[in-house]
Amino acid sequence: MALPSTDTSRHDNTLAVIRTLRDRGPAARVDLGTLNGISSATVTSISAELLQQGLITERPPEAPRPNGRGRPKTLIELAPNAACVVCVKLSINEIQLVVGDFAGQVRHSEHHTVSTLTLNADDLEALLEDKISALCTRQLTGFQRLAGICLAVQGVVSSQSGTIIWSPALSFRNAPISARLAKRFHCSVLLENDANCIASLLAAQPAYADCPNLVVIMLGYGIGMSVLISGVPFLGANGSAAEFGHSKYQPDGALCACGRRGCIEAYASDYALYRAAADPLELPVGDSAHPSEQQMQALTQLALHGNPVAKRIYAEAGRALGVGIANVLALFNPDLVLITGSGVRGFDAMQTAMHGAIDNALVAELRGTTRIESCAWDRDMTCMGGIAIALNATDSQTLLDSQTAREA
Amino acid sequence: MALPSTDTSRHDNTLAVIRTLRDRGPAARVDLGTLNGISSATVTSISAELLQQGLITERPPEAPRPNGRGRPKTLIELAPNAACVVCVKLSINEIQLVVGDFAGQVRHSEHHTVSTLTLNADDLEALLEDKISALCTRQLTGFQRLAGICLAVQGVVSSQSGTIIWSPALSFRNAPISARLAKRFHCSVLLENDANCIASLLAAQPAYADCPNLVVIMLGYGIGMSVLISGVPFLGANGSAAEFGHSKYQPDGALCACGRRGCIEAYASDYALYRAAADPLELPVGDSAHPSEQQMQALTQLALHGNPVAKRIYAEAGRALGVGIANVLALFNPDLVLITGSGVRGFDAMQTAMHGAIDNALVAELRGTTRIESCAWDRDMTCMGGIAIALNATDSQTLLDSQTAREA
DNA sequence: CCTATTTACTTTAGGTACTAAAATAAATAA
DNA sequence: TTATTTATTTTAGTACCTAAAGTAAATAGG
Numbered sequence: 001m002a003l004p005s006t007d008t009s010r011h012d013n014t015l016a017v018i019r020t021l022r023d024r025g026p027a028a029r030v031d032l033g034t035l036n037g038i039s040s041a042t043v044t045s046i047s048a049e050l051l052q053q054g055l056i057t058e059r060p061p062e063a064p065r066p067n068g069r070g071r072p073k074t075l076i077e078l079a080p081n082a083a084c085v086v087c088v089k090l091s092i093n094e095i096q097l098v099v100g101d102f103a104g105q106v107r108h109s110e111h112h113t114v115s116t117l118t119l120n121a122d123d124l125e126a127l128l129e130d131k132i133s134a135l136c137t138r139q140l141t142g143f144q145r146l147a148g149i150c151l152a153v154q155g156v157v158s159s160q161s162g163t164i165i166w167s168p169a170l171s172f173r174n175a176p177i178s179a180r181l182a183k184r185f186h187c188s189v190l191l192e193n194d195a196n197c198i199a200s201l202l203a204a205q206p207a208y209a210d211c212p213n214l215v216v217i218m219l220g221y222g223i224g225m226s227v228l229i230s231g232v233p234f235l236g237a238n239g240s241a242a243e244f245g246h247s248k249y250q251p252d253g254a255l256c257a258c259g260r261r262g263c264i265e266a267y268a269s270d271y272a273l274y275r276a277a278a279d280p281l282e283l284p285v286g287d288s289a290h291p292s293e294q295q296m297q298a299l300t301q302l303a304l305h306g307n308p309v310a311k312r313i314y315a316e317a318g319r320a321l322g323v324g325i326a327n328v329l330a331l332f333n334p335d336l337v338l339i340t341g342s343g344v345r346g347f348d349a350m351q352t353a354m355h356g357a358i359d360n361a362l363v364a365e366l367r368g369t370t371r372i373e374s375c376a377w378d379r380d381m382t383c384m385g386g387i388a389i390a391l392n393a394t395d396s397q398t399l400l401d402s403q404t405a406r407e408a
Numbered sequence: 409m410a411l412p413s414t415d416t417s418r419h420d421n422t423l424a425v426i427r428t429l430r431d432r433g434p435a436a437r438v439d440l441g442t443l444n445g446i447s448s449a450t451v452t453s454i455s456a457e458l459l460q461q462g463l464i465t466e467r468p469p470e471a472p473r474p475n476g477r478g479r480p481k482t483l484i485e486l487a488p489n490a491a492c493v494v495c496v497k498l499s500i501n502e503i504q505l506v507v508g509d510f511a512g513q514v515r516h517s518e519h520h521t522v523s524t525l526t527l528n529a530d531d532l533e534a535l536l537e538d539k540i541s542a543l544c545t546r547q548l549t550g551f552q553r554l555a556g557i558c559l560a561v562q563g564v565v566s567s568q569s570g571t572i573i574w575s576p577a578l579s580f581r582n583a584p585i586s587a588r589l590a591k592r593f594h595c596s597v598l599l600e601n602d603a604n605c606i607a608s609l610l611a612a613q614p615a616y617a618d619c620p621n622l623v624v625i626m627l628g629y630g631i632g633m634s635v636l637i638s639g640v641p642f643l644g645a646n647g648s649a650a651e652f653g654h655s656k657y658q659p660d661g662a663l664c665a666c667g668r669r670g671c672i673e674a675y676a677s678d679y680a681l682y683r684a685a686a687d688p689l690e691l692p693v694g695d696s697a698h699p700s701e702q703q704m705q706a707l708t709q710l711a712l713h714g715n716p717v718a719k720r721i722y723a724e725a726g727r728a729l730g731v732g733i734a735n736v737l738a739l740f741n742p743d744l745v746l747i748t749g750s751g752v753r754g755f756d757a758m759q760t761a762m763h764g765a766i767d768n769a770l771v772a773e774l775r776g777t778t779r780i781e782s783c784a785w786d787r788d789m790t791c792m793g794g795i796a797i798a799l800n801a802t803d804s805q806t807l808l809d810s811q812t813a814r815e816a
Numbered sequence: 817c818c819t820a821t822t823t824a825c826t827t828t829a830g831g832t833a834c835t836a837a838a839a840t841a842a843a844t845a846a
Numbered sequence: 847t848t849a850t851t852t853a854t855t856t857t858a859g860t861a862c863c864t865a866a867a868g869t870a871a872a873t874a875g876g
Binding site for chain 1: 415417564573574581621633635637642643644645650651652654655656657658659660666667668669670727731734735736738739740741742743765768769770771773774776777778
């Protein structure tokens, strides 16, 4: 007589079990209960359903168990092939595709060099369809379903509407991309800012577990930021929040790639550093708007080894970064600011000036106790974060699908 | 056999009913069900309990009902005297105390002139105890219980720890105040930033119902801000988020009351405007660090009526405000920025320069669709917001108390 | 005035989901 | 071999919710 679809507790508890297994690996029912604040009787009931649906498996007991007394724990774990997700990272002149399984492990990764700036919106869509289709044929056999695709894009995106508003990798704007891919691949397509992917990944690491309010700043060709509030990425009214790179250091200051003046990015990004150094240091110009990694490393070495011009340029970048971070501290007061991205290569050359600028800008009461740290950069981090986001976002649907599949 | 204290649905639904009644006034059971997505059978059950506990009453049917056919609705409403809360607003040289009833109505308000800057932490506590005690004796008879006290304080406060970290109204710092008052009055004591109180009040207004991400900027002696994310006030790691007034306009610019240079507040607050104008306009100096409302109104009139010096000062303030708001747009991307506080008196003189600075700072993609509006200021708004916050925060405890009282 | 209709509220019956406690399972310690 | 320990499953019972049926209280229209 009753159809209490409003009662979400079973659903919530089931998702909690799945996420715990993904985050912490195989676990016993009793531990899953403790970790999620539910009784082990309930975990028994939930895991029986998930076993039926093929979303988890029971791990056979290991031969040499070094445990103590008592009945040994029966570990359950996610069935890796129950579903997979694809993360596509779109950056300047490069596309990376990564496949992750239901347990969150990376199963395949590939890079493609593409001159992204010459594409139009239809080209991009055709290209993505093409690459993802090929991936489906070659890599996704053996998976029960493709649960979702995450597009990680540098720049301003609207996650809600699935529209790339403005990306430095693309010469067109306001491209609704998610809907078309969702239709083509019959799965949910998430559009995320690349910094949000990184932040989600970092926030899940035990080292940062005590920092629910976390700001991640990505230095690189441009400057991105992601803000996690209570562990949840903060998106503004239309998804273009946290544009740290375009907050202001000097009104009417240096010219930024966005076309305005005085943005932090116009001082501390790769192109800004190289632009400032090219003339006085007589560096090779080439495409100075897009300096290569080698060029940037050479410049960084100059600054770190005492070249006065390079030192001055990095110090000014540090000051800009410091003023920007001071504003972030005043406005967000996070537990931790993490600085990463390929541009961390130059962090040591900026650090002193940055801390000086922060201390100069804020009194102790406003400065607070926020830690400011840098974090080594790995170009696969974005996609790993994207996979985690995609799995989390699609668990509910995967659950539903496997329920109806079992009933039929 | 079961004691499912983890099952919160009844509790949640009961709170939802109470809040709906407070926000929208008397309502019928059937409407409460529709509004909260629960069946009217459940509302019948919940309201029966609340009637028992004396938290709501049934309103007698009105004689001339202009309704249509069918059994008339039986309206239920909150029993105003079931509980009360007190909001104490602490600002420079003034303390305001307001009593609100369980239905959210203001029942009493009083102002006291106190030279707050000469108090030490113990003086303040004694003073507050004294004023609240007197209020209890005179105004709180007839109420079932004092559910809570909200302290609305200008400056940086830690809500979590109940500590006033730094307030322009006080000459001491880091004062834990909530715990001591809670002990004295046997009720929960909330410490809130004054801007958060205003923001909570405004967010509840139907005019702003479509703006879940709302930034409220308070202009006045200082400059405060509150950020509501999905309708919830955003507090940082230690509660001192949203210090808009001390975000930067010009590194190494004008001196701010905080001791540092270049803060927005050092350009656009009352003291900054008066300081900039006093010398060239030969204004009466007196205590120019705390200009009076009359002095500020006179200065504003000069700017609005074309005095070139005053116009220039207000334009510069507008630019500072504009750059600060541009940073807020880039970092938070809210639906709406509302500017209020006593300083809105000068908003017309700043507005043009402010919009110019925003447009100059951000390209359209980053500027987004955020509305920027001003909002008339009323000095009672803070306490009304504080009362709403206190009631919301204490409903759960009030419910619990009245349950145990009924059982005993 | 009486009856049909309409709408609001209450009661009943049935279902989901949880928990505590008891029962069972599977190991080690002695 | 037995006692003990720990994990999992089963059982019994509770809280909550909803749909449907029942009851209440009004109006509309003959």
